[in-house]
Amino acid sequence: MHGGSLVRTVRLVSGLILMAFVTCHLANLAIGMQSLAEMEAWREVLTAPWTRSKPVFFLLATAALVHATLGLYAIASRRSLALSTTDVVQLVLGLFTPPLLIAHVIALYMSIRVSPGFADSYGQIQAVYWSFAPSYAFLQLFVVVVVWMHAAIGLYSWLVLKPVWRRIGGFVLPVLFAVPILALLGFAQSGQEVLNRLAADPAWRAAILENVGNIAKATRELGNLQSNAILTWAGLVAVAFGILAARILRARMMPVQVDYDGGIRAMGRHGLSVLEISLLNDVPHAHVCSGRGRCGTCRVRVEAGAPSLSAIDEQERSTLERVGAAGGERLACQARVLGAGVAVTRLLPAFADATAAQAPDEWSAGAAKETA
Amino acid sequence: MVRRRREGNGVNEQSMAEWSAVVLATAKARFVALGADLAQAPTEAQRAYESVYAALMTGTGVRAATYIAILLFVGIAVEWLYWMYAYSPLRAAMAMPMLTPAAALRVGLRRLFLSLSGLLLFTAAAIGVSAAFAWPPHVHELIIAATLLLLVLRLSWISVSVIIAPGRPRLRLRLVPVAQPQARWLAAALMAALALLALGRFLPPVLQDGVAQASHVASALRFIAYSLAMLILFVSAFAFFGGRDVRADVPRAPLFPRSFPLALLVAAVYAVWLMNDRAAAVAAIAAVVIALQIGLRPIVYFYWREDDGALPAIVLSLSRFVVALVGIGAAAVALDTPLATLAEDVGPWVRVGLRLLGVAVLALLAHGVWIAIRSVVDQRLKRIGPIDPHEPPDASSRLLTLLPLLRVTAAVMLLVMLVLCALWALGIEITPLLAGAGVLGIALGFGAQALVRDVIAGIFFLADDAFRVGEYIEGSGNTKGTVERITLRSVALRHHNGPLHFVPYGALGSVRNTSRDWVIDKFNLPLPIEVESETIRKMLKKIGEDMKADPVLGPMTMEPLKGKLYRIDPGVKIFRCKFRCPPGKQFDLRAGALKRIEAALKKMDVQFADGRQTILLQNPA
Numbered sequence: 005m006h007g008g009s010l011v012r013t014v015r016l017v018s019g020l021i022l023m024a025f026v027t028c029h030l031a032n033l034a035i036g037m038q039s040l041a042e043m044e045a046w047r048e049v050l051t052a053p054w055t056r057s058k059p060v061f062f063l064l065a066t067a068a069l070v071h072a073t074l075g076l077y078a079i080a081s082r083r084s085l086a087l088s089t090t091d092v093v094q095l096v097l098g099l100f101t102p103p104l105l106i107a108h109v110i111a112l113y114m115s116i117r118v119s120p121g122f123a124d125s126y127g128q129i130q131a132v133y134w135s136f137a138p139s140y141a142f143l144q145l146f147v148v149v150v151v152w153m154h155a156a157i158g159l160y161s162w163l164v165l166k167p168v169w170r171r172i173g174g175f176v177l178p179v180l181f182a183v184p185i186l187a188l189l190g191f192a193q194s195g196q197e198v199l200n201r202l203a204a205d206p207a208w209r210a211a212i213l214e215n216v217g218n219i220a221k222a223t224r225e226l227g228n229l230q231s232n233a234i235l236t237w238a239g240l241v242a243v244a245f246g247i248l249a250a251r252i253l254r255a256r257m258m259p260v261q262v263d264y265d266g267g268i269r270a271m272g273r274h275g276l277s278v279l280e281i282s283l284l285n286d287v288p289h290a291h292v293c294s295g296r297g298r299c300g301t302c303r304v305r306v307e308a309g310a311p312s313l314s315a316i317d318e319q320e321r322s323t324l325e326r327v328g329a330a331g332g333e334r335l336a337c338q339a340r341v342l343g344a345g346v347a348v349t350r351l352l353p354a355f356a357d358a359t360a361a362q363a364p365d366e367w368s369a370g371a372a373k374e375t376a
Numbered sequence: 377m378v379r380r381r382r383e384g385n386g387v388n389e390q391s392m393a394e395w396s397a398v399v400l401a402t403a404k405a406r407f408v409a410l411g412a413d414l415a416q417a418p419t420e421a422q423r424a425y426e427s428v429y430a431a432l433m434t435g436t437g438v439r440a441a442t443y444i445a446i447l448l449f450v451g452i453a454v455e456w457l458y459w460m461y462a463y464s465p466l467r468a469a470m471a472m473p474m475l476t477p478a479a480a481l482r483v484g485l486r487r488l489f490l491s492l493s494g495l496l497l498f499t500a501a502a503i504g505v506s507a508a509f510a511w512p513p514h515v516h517e518l519i520i521a522a523t524l525l526l527l528v529l530r531l532s533w534i535s536v537s538v539i540i541a542p543g544r545p546r547l548r549l550r551l552v553p554v555a556q557p558q559a560r561w562l563a564a565a566l567m568a569a570l571a572l573l574a575l576g577r578f579l580p581p582v583l584q585d586g587v588a589q590a591s592h593v594a595s596a597l598r599f600i601a602y603s604l605a606m607l608i609l610f611v612s613a614f615a616f617f618g619g620r621d622v623r624a625d626v627p628r629a630p631l632f633p634r635s636f637p638l639a640l641l642v643a644a645v646y647a648v649w650l651m652n653d654r655a656a657a658v659a660a661i662a663a664v665v666i667a668l669q670i671g672l673r674p675i676v677y678f679y680w681r682e683d684d685g686a687l688p689a690i691v692l693s694l695s696r697f698v699v700a701l702v703g704i705g706a707a708a709v710a711l712d713t714p715l716a717t718l719a720e721d722v723g724p725w726v727r728v729g730l731r732l733l734g735v736a737v738l739a740l741l742a743h744g745v746w747i748a749i750r751s752v753v754d755q756r757l758k759r760i761g762p763i764d765p766h767e768p769p770d771a772s773s774r775l776l777t778l779l780p781l782l783r784v785t786a787a788v789m790l791l792v793m794l795v796l797c798a799l800w801a802l803g804i805e806i807t808p809l810l811a812g813a814g815v816l817g818i819a820l821g822f823g824a825q826a827l828v829r830d831v832i833a834g835i836f837f838l839a840d841d842a843f844r845v846g847e848y849i850e851g852s853g854n855t856k857g858t859v860e861r862i863t864l865r866s867v868a869l870r871h872h873n874g875p876l877h878f879v880p881y882g883a884l885g886s887v888r889n890t891s892r893d894w895v896i897d898k899f900n901l902p903l904p905i906e907v908e909s910e911t912i913r914k915m916l917k918k919i920g921e922d923m924k925a926d927p928v929l930g931p932m933t934m935e936p937l938k939g940k941l942y943r944i945d946p947g948v949k950i951f952r953c954k955f956r957c958p959p960g961k962q963f964d965l966r967a968g969a970l971k972r973i974e975a976a977l978k979k980m981d982v983q984f985a986d987g988r989q990t991i992l993l994q995n996p997a
Binding site: 133134135138139141142145148149152153177178180181184185188189191192195196199285286287288290353354355356357 | 432433434435437438439441442443445446448449450452453456457460463464465467468470471544545546547
């Protein structure tokens with residue numbers, strides 16, 4: 005699993021790039037609370053650089069492509085459906101994101117292509133959303149909720165494990181929710197402004213109407229393009245889940261067994277990690293980062309059967325080092341059971357939270373005291 | 377008088393007939409209206425959809441949707457912040473070892489509290505922020521209805537997941553006796569029914585009043601949602617409660633299956649709803665109360681299966697009481713009847729009914745207190761067990777005398793208080809009764825002075841622990857014997873010759889209890905004057921040591937036999953012997969000691985002092 009940590013890092017970085025873009029975009033919308041003109045002015049600073057400059061645009065497009073692909077790869081390379089509620093929410097939101105974004109981006113791109121007079125200015129787009137084709141506006145609202153929640157969960161579950169979260173957490177979390185709320189307020193405010201201008205400025209209205217007429221002619225082509233893209237995505241998702249199902253079915257025939265402290269015994273499939281076996285069997289087991297190998301809260305002391313566990317990879321080694329683990333300790337989320345069975349002792353209480361990742365010393369001391 | 381009553385009956389019969397005619401007519405009208413609603417619903421739904429869509433696809437619609445998205449973000453943000461702190465306690469609660477259902481109940485309550493707090497924060501934040509926006513017409517009602525719908529749905533899910541806990545069977549979080557494969561289906565059925573009920577409750581008003589103006593659709597939707605919910609509940613009653621008791625390991629006589637009354641309840645509520653909307657709420661509440669009353673016993677005994685004490689009985693009667701009270705309160709809320717005015721404005725029958733309800737509440741309370749006292753007393757008595765007359769009486773024999781006394785006293789007091797309170801609650805003036813009782817009490821009091829003195833004295837004897845059942849006591853006035861029975865007024869003493877004295881405590885006077893801790897027995901040993909006192913002392917000491925080592929006498933001996941020269945009379949040396957032993961053993965010990973002394977003296981060739989005295993007559997001659 006040497007590729008695992010690299011894949012995760014790439015996925016994280018691409019996600020962060022995308023999130024930076026979305027944040028700029030939403031911040032720009034939020035300025036709409038001031039006025040439409042301000043919004044246009046700030047556009048040059050906040051949104052335009054992402055699309056005008058070729059390398060940046062290339063980076064953004066690559067990040068989107070990579071993030072989506074790696075997301076599917078993550079599904080396909082899962083070994084079980086042992087997921088926390090947060091993970092399920094993030095996964096579902098993530099699956100919804102590409103089709104929604106495709107609709108948004110393709111619509112905009114096509115509009116500019118078929119109607120060269122349609123400058124991609126906020127005024128014109130807002131006029132379309134608020135007056136001529138409100139169904140697009142509903143789509144946009146949905147996109148904002150879905151994309152931002154997906155991003156927020158991702159950013160939070162990455163940052164909360166860092167020691168630095170203790171200092172910046174109180175600042176980051178409000179910002180995390182203020183951004184979309186302010187953006188939506190700006191959206192509503194500037195929409196009202198556009199509606200007022202449409203009523204007061206017939207020339208502007210006529211110009212937009214002409215563009216809208218042009219775009220309407222291309223609606224069919226647009227629809228085809230969108231449905232093709234969405235179908236492709238659906239096919240890819242189906243393939244990813246198919247691979248997951250095939251793996252689960254194939255491994256079903258090879259049962260393994262894990263013995264825990266406290267005389268608990270659980271059965272699982274060959275190739276599952278110890279943590280996955282815990283979760284599938286309702287064995288209380290701390291896992292703050294949901295099995296990404298980052299937090300170290302799931303670590304166990306291997307009492308017997310160490311050779312039947314998968315080898316320690318780079319990510320696990322660094323996490324174990326960071327939390328100050330002793331020899332013979334493993335991360336339950338990374339150690340996969342490949343032999344007949346193992347016996348492990350859970351080292352942290354099941355209710356360990358993110359502080360156990362931020363300051364592992366405090367929790368290790370507590371756990372040591374408990375065992376003593 | 378007779379005539380009037382007959383008239384009254386006639387009026388009642390007539391009004392009864394009228395009433396049923398009215399009910400049937402209303403029901404018929406409702407059915408006709410419902411049929412019309414169902415027939416017109418599809419076309420109206422088409423129209424309503426178009427008008428709603430048209431209203432939505434404007435700037436106003438977009439603004440409303442934007443605000444909804446903001447509400448969603450605010451609600452999620454607040455709840456997110458909450459769960460940042462609450463998630464660890466939740467996990468900690470769920471990771472506790474759930475060895476007994478009672479432990480699971482505690483954990484369940486904690487889960488309920490944590491989840492409910494999060495839900496409340498979400499709802500409060502969303503509704504609170506919604507007040508800050510200027511909504512387009514009709515939208516704010518829609519938002520509040522949607523938030524309430526969400527609240528009810530999440531509330532249902534929290535309750536179902538805490539009580540039935542369909543997932544994670546190995547954590548043993550379940551609070552009701554339901555087997556695993558059934559639990560998932562039961563949870564799904566309940567959730568579906570609750571969701572349908574919530575939908576039928578919150579959506580139709582919005583459809584009726586808002587942009588849609590679709591009253592037929594609203595009515596049809598309500599009908600379909602409620603019917604489906606009732607169907608689900610009806611089927612669930614048979615699917616989940618038709619089988620045998622979950623505790624199949626306990627052989628039990630076959631009972632009337634619970635599924636029938638439950639299904640009947642569902643059907644009855646549905647029938648009432650078909651006829652009358654307002655009555656349906658009350659009927660539903662009554663049905664839930666009855667269903668809970670049916671289900672309470674197995675649920676309560678699910679928690680206290682191991683205890684055979686009266687605790688489950690108390691819990692059961694208390695929870696029955698609470699369920700009934702909550703049901704009455706809910707019914708009052710459903711009828712929009714302020715309880716305060718209820719007592720004033722309504723006819724005499726309702727008033728009587730309310731008062732009877734008050735009496736029932738009092739009776740239930742008294743019953744609960746009585747069960748509590750009785751169970752405590754009975755459990756103590758059971759633990760003490762019957763007194764063994766051959767054993768020395770210990771502290772428990774006092775409890776054995778006091779506890780039944782306490783039980784009877786408590787019963788009498790509770791009964792008297794209950795009767796007085798019930799009379800008072802029924803509106804019967806009890807002051808004259810109390811005054812009369814007071815006068816009578818004074819009269820009786822003079823007559824029963826001795827009786828009162830006996831009772832009070834008895835309480836203090838018992839409080840002082842002066843005697844217990846099985847002890848030998850002597851009172852003043854030559855009353856002595858073994859305590860056989862202690863009653864409220866007197867103590868029964870069995871004299872060692874057989875007669876039984878009944879001594880009132882007042883006449884007992886100072887008590888000499890000879891059965892406490894230890895006794896010292898002393899006896900004299902007259903020997904001829906020639907014996908050497910030191911030899912005898914050593915011999916007695918030796919006998920004492922022998923007796924201490926004896927397997928029968930040894931355990932009785934607390935301080936072994938000793939003896940020493942006590943007095944010298946003319947021709948006689950009197951040795952005084954003594955030993956200490958538990959009460960009642962002195963006779964056996966003394967007999968043993970004398971036997972050994974006699975044998976030892978014979979061996980030493982020493983005679984007991986004979987009574988002969990040598991009188992030397994001086995010859996006057």
